[in-house]
Amino acid sequence: MFNKVLVANRGAVAARVLRALRVLGIRSVAVYSEADAGLRYLADADETYSIGASEPKASYLNQEVLMQVLSRSGADGVHPGYGFLSESAEFAQRVNAAGARFIGPSPKWIEAMGHKTRARDLMSRHGLSMAPSSGLLDGRTDAALEAARILGYPVLVKPAAGGGGIGMVGARDESELIKAIEKARSLAERSFCSTELYLENLMLKPRHIEFQVLADRYGNIRHLFERDCSVQRRYQKVIEESPAPLISRTTVEKAANDIVKVLGKLPYDVIGTVETLYEKGTDFRFLEMNTRLQVEHAVTEEITGIDLVVAQIRLAAGERLDSVLPAAIPNNGHAIEARIYAEDPVRFYPSPGILKTFRLAPGLEIRTETGYSEGDEITSHYDPLIVKVIAHGHNRDNAIDRMLAALDATVIEGIKHNIPFVQRVLRSEQFRSGHVHTGLGMEVAGPVSKSAR
Incomplete structure (x- = not known):
């Protein structure tokens, strides 16, 4: 087991990892940029180090200072x-070469899955279904237009590196595609230091279903069920839940077992999430694999009772899977997570500022994850996530009701936030009935009114 762990991150996830290290009795090291110097979760670390200016490239993306x-x-x-x-x-x-251990998959799997087109090729060779796509675009607009004509519109322009919906731009025709390529290339270069793009057939109203896996260093791998991440805005997740509504357990279990078989052959290790798109009557189509802890991991924790961060650390330290997970993994009730962002709830633009009032409502089976306290500043340098609110219930309706009660009682002042949007989605007939899809969030949001522009 580890003696001391450096948490190379900030905010809610840094606070979450620090909590897991305390559970394991491992000493912790936290880092902070100039913008984050006053955040209160830093007091939970055994040691803290300043790593420079607020800009990510100067601090949290600065490998040299982190290695120091x-x-x-x-x-x-x-x-x-x-x-x-x-x-x-x-x-x-x-990190590994320095004699420490990176708490995540082996670097070869991070590299293999980090490049989206190569990951698709690998998983396709092992039998997973794929959405139709192009190969890497060579930078010529005419080649991209030809690829789109072969795929058929609408198409989605996607960066080959990175993830999280960043840089994904849809196009319904040639004129939109030309603009989409320029926008996607610019975002990809700024976010991932890569301009490589590819096209994917754009499914209009699919479900976005992901499968959580844990594995050890000895070839053993298991899944911890699925999460439905269909409610999004601008290709970024807002509400996640488990189990996925209106899909039979037989169908979901088959897909999860197929994924485990493929990853077991590689063999993959430690932690990962396979993301898929699903439409009734079709296969789960491989989208990408994230070789890390997911933002929405708490949903799985609530239904299984398994601390995924603790499990990730133990597996990275070399423990065997059967000592980390129970023989039978529970799947109890229903869990929903809402991501609360500092953003305009209509146009979804970031809304940085001071959290003048920040009161989270405690409630039965309600859990919150945040890196902020009242009086802290949400800066423009980082993702505008303020807090994740997770509700667990004995069934889906119960979990929705508990989430709504918690959000109704939450008070955030000083900045704009998306709680009104999340509440509209949760109260909508489509969401209540389980008829979710990736376009639902924007359907519920509706067009931007003139007064909001």
């Missing part, structure tokens, strides 16, 4: 959280 902290602190493990360097094979290799 690793050396100075004497940590023997690095937990990357999610985002930033969590899916950097280069960083994982550097």
